[in-house]
Amino acid sequence: SQQGEEDPQALSIQEGENATMNCSYKTSINNLQWYRQNSGRGLVHLILIRSNEREKHSGRLRVTLDTSKKSSSLLITASRAADTASYFCATDQAGTALIFGKGTTLSVSS
């Protein structure tokens, strides 16, 4: 089953621009995470935000969480060509298994 839905499905921007991706989920969560996947590779954890947090920063990444709307956003500032990848939000269910959204494919052109 899938918990999260990201939008947009695909995003193309120029280097230096900001990229914003959104994620919506359906059930209550303890925390929400964002992961990055380069083509044909495994996933890399980017950032985790707890359900009682509203915003979190890590380098050029900014994540917001609105539990009342069951949504989160990931902002990548001053994007670079190396940011080209697919980005997934993931929420926890009972236990430690993660349920992933459909992902946003980001293309950053130089």
Add this chain to the structure above:
Amino acid sequence: GAVVSQHPSRVICKSGTSVKIECRSLDFQATTMFWYRQFPKQSLMLMATSNEGSKATYEQGVEKDKFLINHASLTLSTLTVTSAHPEDSSFYICSAGRGVGGPAKNIQYFGAGTRLSVL
């Protein structure tokens, strides 16, 4: 950082053969590992949760006799695709969590994935 190694990265096999994929946590012990399947341009679908020393927990719709999971030690879980058919062709990814306290226990560390092609 935590490292998870997955092997092989790519396998091509004939229909009817069995394929074993290994997932190792290299610098931490993982009592629980997860196996996902990913189709092109789609998300990861959880197949099963692998528990050290006990039977795996399979998600609804995943055939346990088709996808055999063994978690023989705290650092190794294997997925065997038995009697593989072309429809089993996919990208299989494993992950493991450190299991430490607090929200960090939910962070998953992923292997690089295995691309299976069944001819």
